[in-house]
Amino acid sequence: MSQTLFVTTEWLAEHQHDPQIQVLDARMLPPGQELTRNITQEYLAEHLPSAPFFDIEALSDPTSPYPHMMPRPEAFAVAMRELGISSDKHLVVYDEGSLFSAPRAWWMLRYFGVAEVSILAGGLQAWKADGYATEQGHPELKEGLFEAYPQPDQIKRLNDVLLVSHEGGAQILDARSAPRFNAEVDEPRPGLRRGHIPGSLNVPWNTLVSNGRLSDNAHLQSVFEAAGVDLKKPVIASCGSGVTAVVLLAALTELGHKDASLYDGSWGEWGSRDDLPGVR
Secondary structure: OOOOOEEOHHHHHHHOOOOOEEEEEOOOOOOOOOOOOOHHHHHHHOEOOOOOEOOOOOOOOOOOOOOOOOOOHHHHHHHHHHHOOOOOOEEEEEOOOOOOOHHHHHHHHHHOOOOOEEEEOOHHHHHHHOOOOOEOOOOOOOOOOOOOOOOHHHEEOHHHHHHHHHHOOOEEEEOOOHHHHOOOOOOOOOOOOOOEOOOOEEOOHHHHEEOOEEOOHHHHHHHHHHOOOOOOOOEEEEOOOOOOHHHHHHHHHHOOOOOEEEEOOHHHHHOOOOOOOOEO
């Protein structure tokens, strides 16, 4: 695996006091768990040393009716500075250990122009299992130096995806589970239709993951190929709300794919619209 995409707990323990390394806690709750867990309190109770909370929910566009839409560059830069995050450092993001949300933080930071971003393999779970120390509360960090330089080609909007769905030109991949993709179960977010975008292919995100990191390249390639994906053609990744779709983008990056983007609205947008086609 490329060390630019993943770093191990051993590597981070060795480099965590390097002034050019900064660790970010990017854990978040899957939909439906908000009523039984408080992710902020869980972060305050235990996190990696000096790691501020990269709260994906709070960092999303507050004006959008759809979940986890990308914020304005100015708002994101201000939020990062207030958290003490600097864009010229090597940022290492982690989640609880399932690889559910850390890739979204990795992608957001890369989208806004951060050159060096890695994911901690195994996340918080692996860090603790390997006997490394954690901290409580909010770390005291000085204001960061963060400039946002968005990469607009990395995001596709609804009209872009609608055109591809009708006319081709790229492959739309859906990272949701097969029962959701196949309209066999209700969506975890209320008010959404069942089904999927016409012409899309199903690559459930967790079929690409092993022990809190991506599986080996041979397995990644076999999963994509089994789903009918041509790894030489452009890809638009989608999911429920633009979070786990980024696991697909990380896997494609690991395989050297150069033309992959995110449909940020995902099924949270598409499935809420009665005027859009859907396959049940």
